[in-house]
Amino acid sequence: MTKKKIFLLTVAASAAVVLGLVIHANSTQRSDVANDQVRLADFKSTDSVLIARGEYVMRAADCAACHTAKSGDFAGGYGIATPFGVIVSSNITPDRETGIGQYTQRDFFNAVRHGQGRKGFLYPAMPYTDYTRMDDDDLKALWAFFSTLVPKTHEVDELAGLHFPFNQRLAMAGWNWLFFDNRAFVAEQSQDAVWNRGRYLVEGAGHCGACHTPRNLLGGPVAGQELQGGLVGTWFAPNITNDAHHGLGDSSVEHIVDYLKTGSDGVAVASGPMAEAIENSTQHLTDADLTAMAVYLKSLTGKPQQAPTVLAADDTRMRRGAESYEVHCSACHGTQGEGVSHMITGFAGNKALLADNTDTLTSVVLGGSRAVYTHTYVTGAGMPAFDWKLDDAQIADILTFIRNSWGNAGRAVTVEEVSSMRKQLELPPQMRASVK
Numbered sequence: 001m002t003k004k005k006i007f008l009l010t011v012a013a014s015a016a017v018v019l020g021l022v023i024h025a026n027s028t029q030r031s032d033v034a035n036d037q038v039r040l041a042d043f044k045s046t047d048s049v050l051i052a053r054g055e056y057v058m059r060a061a062d063c064a065a066c067h068t069a070k071s072g073d074f075a076g077g078y079g080i081a082t083p084f085g086v087i088v089s090s091n092i093t094p095d096r097e098t099g100i101g102q103y104t105q106r107d108f109f110n111a112v113r114h115g116q117g118r119k120g121f122l123y124p125a126m127p128y129t130d131y132t133r134m135d136d137d138d139l140k141a142l143w144a145f146f147s148t149l150v151p152k153t154h155e156v157d158e159l160a161g162l163h164f165p166f167n168q169r170l171a172m173a174g175w176n177w178l179f180f181d182n183r184a185f186v187a188e189q190s191q192d193a194v195w196n197r198g199r200y201l202v203e204g205a206g207h208c209g210a211c212h213t214p215r216n217l218l219g220g221p222v223a224g225q226e227l228q229g230g231l232v233g234t235w236f237a238p239n240i241t242n243d244a245h246h247g248l249g250d251s252s253v254e255h256i257v258d259y260l261k262t263g264s265d266g267v268a269v270a271s272g273p274m275a276e277a278i279e280n281s282t283q284h285l286t287d288a289d290l291t292a293m294a295v296y297l298k299s300l301t302g303k304p305q306q307a308p309t310v311l312a313a314d315d316t317r318m319r320r321g322a323e324s325y326e327v328h329c330s331a332c333h334g335t336q337g338e339g340v341s342h343m344i345t346g347f348a349g350n351k352a353l354l355a356d357n358t359d360t361l362t363s364v365v366l367g368g369s370r371a372v373y374t375h376t377y378v379t380g381a382g383m384p385a386f387d388w389k390l391d392d393a394q395i396a397d398i399l400t401f402i403r404n405s406w407g408n409a410g411r412a413v414t415v416e417e418v419s420s421m422r423k424q425l426e427l428p429p430q431m432r433a434s435v436k
Contacts, residue, residue, distance in 0.1 A: 033109070033136055034104070034105040034106040034108070034109040034136075034139075034140075034143075035104060035105040035106060036104045036105070036106040036107075037104065038104060038105070039101060039102055039103065039104055040094045040100055040101050040102075040103050040104075040105075040108065040143075040146065040147055041094045041095070041096045041101030041102065041151065043147050044147045044148060045143075045144035045145075045147045045148060047144060050140070050141050050144045051141075051144050051145050051148055053138075053141040053144075054141035054142045054143070054144045054145025054146070055145050056141075056284075056285075057134075057138045057139075057141050057142045057145070057205060058142060058145055058146075059280070059281050059284040059285065060201060060205040060206060060281065060285060060289070061131065061134075061142070061205040061206075061207070061281075062206075062207070062277055062280055062281035063092070064280045064281075065078075065276045065277060065280040065281065066078050066080060066089045066125075066126075067089045067090070067091075067092050069089070071091075071152065071154040072152050072154070073093075073149070073152075074091070074092050074093050074146075074149055074152070075091045075092075075093055075095075075099070075152040075154040076088065076089045076090045076091040076092065076154060076156040076158075077089065077091075077154060077156055079161065080125045081233040082125060082219065083215075083219065084162060084166040084219065085161045085162040085163060085166055085167075086160075086161030086162070087123055087125045087158060087159070087161065087162065088156055088157065088158050088159075088160060088161060089125075089126075089156070089158070090117075090156050090158050091152065091154045091155075091156050092146065093146075093149050093150065093151050093152045093154075094146065094147065094149055094151045095151035095152055095153055095154075096151070097153065097155075098152075098153050098154055098155045098156070099151060099152065099154075100146070101151060102118065103118065105140070105143050108139070108142075108143050108146075109139055109143075111126075111128070112128060112131050112134070112139060112142070113128060113131050113132045113134060113139065114128060114132065114182065115128035115129070115172065115176065115180070119158075119169070120169035120170070120172075121169045121170065121171075121172035121173055121176070122169075122172065123158075123169075123172060124172075124175070124179075124180075124210075124219065127207035127210040129179070129180055129181070129207075129210075129221075130203060130204055130205075130206075130207035130209060130210060131204065131205065131207065132180075132181075132182050132183065132184065133183075133184060133185035133200065133203055133204035134185075134204045134205055135184070135185065138205070175218065175219070175220070178218070178220060179218070179219075179220035179221065185199075185200050185203070185204055187200075194291070194292045194295050195292070195295055195296055195299065197288075197289065197292040198291075198292035198293045198294070198295050198296030198297070199296045201285075201289060201292065201293050201296075202227075202293050202296050202297065206281075206282075206293065208227060208240065209221060209226055209227055211230055211232045211237035211273060211274075212227045212228075212229060212230055212237040212238070212239070212240050213225060213226050213227055213228065213230050214228065214229060214230045214231070215230060215231070224303075225303070226241075226300075227239070227240050227241050227297070227300060227302070228241055228243075228246075228247075228302050228303065229246065229355055229357065231357070231359065232272075232273050233273075234359055234360075234363040234367075234421065234424055234425060235272045235273055235359060235360050235363065236355055236357040236358075236359045236360045237273070237274070238351070238352045238355055238360075239302060239355065240297055241297070241300040241301065241302025241303075242297070242298050242299070242300055242301055242302065243301075243302045243303070243304050243305055244304060245304070245305045245306065245307045245351065245354065245409075246305050246351060246354060246355055247302055247351065248297055248298060248351075249304075249351075250349065250351065251265065251298075251351075253291060253294040253295055253298060254294075256290075256293070256294035256297065256298070257287065257290045257291055257294050259278075260278065260282040260283070260285070260290050260293065260294075261282065261283055261285075261287070261290055261374070261376065262283070262342060262374050262376040262377055263275065263278045263279075263283070263342075263371070263372030263373070263374045263376075263377060263380075264341070264342040264343070264372070264377070266341045266342060266346075267339065267341075267345070267346040267348070267349055267350050268345060268346070268350050268352055269339070269342070269343065269344065269345045269371045269372065269381070270371070270372040271345075271364065271369040271370060271371050271372060271383070272360070272364075272369060274372070275370070275371065275372035275380070278372050278374060279372060279373065279374065283374045283375060283376070307354075307409045308409055308410065308411055309409065310404050310408070310409040311400065311404040311412060317396075317397050317400045317401070317412055318397075318400065318401050318404060318405075320394075320397040320401075321397035321398045321399070321400050321401025321402070322401050322405075324390070324394050324397060324398045324401075325398050325401050325402065328386065328389070328390065328398070329398065329402075332344050332381075333345065333346070333347060334346070336348060336406060337350075337402065337405060337406045340381075342377050343371070343377065343379065343381050344371070344381050345371075347402050347405070347406060347408070348405075348406035348407060348408070349406070349407060349408070350408070353402060353403055353408060353410065354403060354408060354409070354410040355410075356411065358399065358413050358417050359421060361399050361402075361413065362395065362399070362413070362417055362418050362420075362421035363421050363424075363425060364383055365386050365390075365395050365398070365399065365418075366385065366386065366387040366395065366418070366421055366422055366425055366427060367385050367387065367425050367427065368382070368383050368384050368385035368386075369382075369383045370382050370383070371383070387422065387425075387427045387428070387430075388428070390430075391430040392415045392418040392419045392422065392430055393415050393418075395413075395418045396412075396413045396414055396415045396417065396418050399413040399418075400412040400413045
């Protein structure tokens with residue numbers, strides 16, 4: 001991040017603190033429908049049906065992915081990278097001192113659905129901005145499930161990775177006023193039950209927009225660009241509207257369900273943050289719910305993008321890329337970019353490769369990655385790091401070749417993009433000069 005951006009963000013965050021002081025009392029609504037007497041540490045549900053539903057809601061909301069680190073299940077400590085610093089996830093076990101054992105059901109509702117915890121305002125790294133659409137019955141079931149967890153003592157300083165003014169919780173009052181649409185889910189009467197269930201999951205518990213919607217300098221969602229692709233650390237969450245070039249336009253409902261259930265649609269294979277989401281969340285959902293999500297996503301037109309002109313095969317970058325691809329990539333990904341179905345990513349017809357943002361591509365080639373593993377496909381292939389073997393120009397050429405072969409069409413990847421990602425990943429400088 002440039003010094004100019006840091007300065008602008010600091011000024012904006014300081015203004016948000018002041019704004020928070022002004023509007024603190026009216027920044028968000030609160031849930032008054034829940035019990036405000038019994039604390040979580042003093043309650044343990046015995047309703048097996050409600051607990052099972054709560055566990056399912058937990059899976060849909062992907063609570064485990066962020067609130068689990070080395071400290072143990074749901075005890076927090078997982079670092080979430082943001083442009084403002086690292087936010088550390090909290091302990092959400094029923095421990096009285098370091099967890100949420102002192103929360104009443106109403107406290108729990110206010111935290112999950114309105115971003116207001118016992119320490120003050122929560123940060124939207126906790127996607128209360130989406131969870132606000134979850135209904136009372138789902139939250140009551142979730143509360144029942146959390147009552148059954150084993151309390152774990154683990155003190156977490158959620159804001160340790162943030163510096164002033166970003167570590168001022170009161171600033172979130174101003175942020176909420178600017179960006180938090182604190183409204184419950186209301187079904188569209190013109191749509192059927194399947195579509196509405198899909199929208200409820202995508203926009204609510206599933207919080208897909210938390211990653212797949214672009215953000216402005218203050219971390220607020222960019223209006224009018226919902227689910228059209230967003231940055232997640234050094235990864236780019238692709239467009240998941242029905243856009244034919246960058247999105248899901250060529251994917252059937254069945255392909256999307258397959259991807260969410262198994263981690264692959266036969267061509268693309270999930271890795272990075274999406275692999276975590278599938279492993280912890282979507283593979284556990286019913287086929288009916290996954291189908292509903294796919295139906296809803298397929299209904300979103302987004303802002304259709306025109307494919308750029310494909311680079312000619314005799315372009316110098318393409319020729320160099322083809323040679324390097326054959327040597328370094330074809331053994332796993334195939335001479336025709338076919339990959340290995342449901343195990344190794346294929347490139348032919350893989351629209352996730354064509355986004356204007358190339359962060360995922362450059363970070364995976366430089367730093368390597370691990371493919372998703374699921375109950376269906378238990379062997380997740382590994383992608384080795386090539387930062388030590390290939391220089392930035394070679395990587396740029398390979399990615400340019402992949403993005404313009406086998407029916408693909410994408411702008412050329414630049415050396416500067418690869419070099420920038422190398423710095424972000426804090427990798428050693430490239431080992432040798434590029435072969436021209």
